[in-house]
Amino acid sequence: MTSADTIVALSSGAPPSGVAVIRLSGRDTARLVRAVSGELPEPRKLVLRPIGQDSLLDRGLVVWFPGPYSFTGEDCAELQVHGSPAGVRAILNLLIANGARLAEAGEFTRRAFENGKLDLIEIEGLGDLLEAETENQRRQALARFEGGLSQRIDAWRDTLLDLRAEIEARLDFSDEGDVDEALPEEFGAQILALYKDIDTALAGYAQGLIIREGIRVALAGAPNAGKSSLLNALAKSDIAIVTDEAGTTRDVRQVPLNIDGQLYILLDLAGLRDTDSKAEAEGVRRARMAIADADIVLWLTAPDIEDDLDRPDNAIVVGTKFDLRAVADVDITVSALTGDGIDELVRRITAIGETLTQGEPSLLSHERDRVALMEALAALQRSAAQLSSPELAAENLRIASQSLERLVGRLDAERVLDRLFASFCIGK
Template identity: 65%
Template sequence: MHAGDTIMALSSGALPSGVAVIRLSGPKVREALSFVAGELPKPRVLTLRKIGADRQLDHGLVAWFPAPHSFTGEDCAELQVHGSPAGIKAILRTLGDFGLRLAERGEFTRRAFENGKLDLMAIEGLGDLLNAETEKQRQQALARYDGRLTARVEAWRHTLLDLRAEIEARLDFSDEGDVADDLPRSFESQLLDLRGSISDALASLSSGRIVREGVRVALAGAPNAGKSSLINALSKSDVAIVSDEAGTTRDVREVPLDIGGQLFVLLDLAGLRATSSKAEAEGIRRAEAAIASADILLWLEAPDTEKAIRPNTSAITLSVGTKSDMADRARYDVAISTLTGAGLNELIDRLKILGEGLTGSEPSLVSHERDRHALHEAIAAVDEAKRNLMNWELAAESLRHASAALERLIGRVDAEQVLDRLFSSFCIGK
């Protein structure tokens, strides 16, 4: 990436399409826009123009965003034209001849970061928003992108700065008569309140992760208990092989499902039993590992199969009696029949309620592993400062470490490695 370049990209979806959006950013945007669309339109006002230089290539809407009031903080423009593959190629070729180059992945967003338009957490929120598949994922990503977590982190940083100022004033001006010898009585309570606030945010990490990655639901039981049939019934597709032969499932199959705006990841697992088959044994080992990491366990039992030993797990467990058309299944939490459809809506409703309990009603702002690491580090530094209150130099250094951990979270320090990894997952034109 070269900061001085003017970049361009098709920022809309695949061609052909009804409308296509070409985005421009950089120092030559003003001249490039005049070159292909004539006189500059009023800033931030869509204007219908002919598109082309020496010959007309298309006509469409043109928007002009002079710096610094743009997404990237640079001069920007957008061309909203017809989504013709030939037309887009011709426009990009004309702009390329004028000196613009095609943008790399995430380059527009990276420029926004480098020009102070977005912080690192907002960029992560934007990435989550682009990948959001369910309503809860959209809500959570938008909350992060809108800066709600940034605002909380900034409030913690201001508190830390105030606390450091109290200590450092006594270190730097201990010989001045107007500086008290002791810290204010409220100092320790402020420190404890700060720790509690960060801890509360960290406690929401689990629900935030579940929203981003999905509620993991393990379907387990003996071979032929109906796991694959239930997966197919819930997903309304033949994603899993259903066979009377035991042990046909050898690996963990993940099937995403949107229930009430929340992502659920259904795990179709090998049936649990003693076996001499090495391949099936490996499948059972993987099934046990998946159960151990699941958020919800659906323990399936059928009237025509032997019962398996239910594994110990911390997951929320529902006992599901399958093949209810063959026998009374009243002693189970839910009785279902994939043949008749009986009980499936009840099971979906139960999953929805359990999912809401795991994710909460409000979107969690803390949802990334990077969040966990930074907040843990900040809490540890605050605890260290509290232990060192009798030694002001050490306490001040501990508070500085807490501030540095929060600054890394925002992206004010040590951001390059995170940015390189993050932008590699962005699409061209964003």
């Protein structure tokens, strides 16, 4: 991979399709557009052009984006042509014959990052947006892609730069007349305020992760309690194998379910019991791990099922096979066969889900977010405790800055110097 190349790729879905979008980026983009479609269009204006060189390959719309005002920051162009497999292949081959190279996976976005058009957080938001399956995921990913989290981190970084400028000026220029030797009285309070702001944001990480990865709903209980049947009823599809033979389910089956714009992951688990089968025992072990990690646990029990197992305290106890007869001491009864109680069970699940995702979706949703902010908080805490040793306090402020800079993909030490000399009249 080299940024000197001009790259090309099919950016729309695989043909056949109604329209295919072929994207170009690189310094030879203008020459390539002229070579295959004639005169270069006005910037950012779609123009209908014949596509070909010695012979007509297609007729489509051409748009030209001169850098740096493009997605990648380089000269870019798009050819919107008919989504014919043969036509797309012929146009790509023509562009490659004229000097373009097929782009590698993610290379357009990589160039956008290298040219300062997107930071790492915005790129992650773009990736999440492309994979979003629910409305909540779309809203969260779009806000991240649009720079919502990046702007907040930039504000934290600016505050840190001010704090570092204050303390490092006193370390390096204490003999200058316009630099006070003592730190301002509010300096420690400013560190504490920044700490609280970051800590408040970090508190929303669990909610952000749930929106991005889904609320995990474990269907647990003894063998033959009706877990697979209930899974099929909730998913409205015959996904799981249902028999009257105990121990049919051996592994954790995950089924995504979109309910009112929120992703729920239904987990069909092995029945919990002691067994001599190594395969079933492994399934039981995985089931117990899934129950411990689940956000919601549906504990299923059915007529004629001995259920003396330890239930999680927060589990919803579901009496299944209501079409046979009711089960006593349960929170709700359902029948996968007739559908009785299914809608009420879904309402109970979504009521819990709403408590887990209430408010605007948190922009913190990746493990990298959590690790970076935890590192920054630890460094701020150390710095606040070390104000009597300015060198150590300054070093921990620098560590906090680097944690945030790694998060967005920027390690810009020059900004500290710029802020320092802008804040003090040094060297006039």
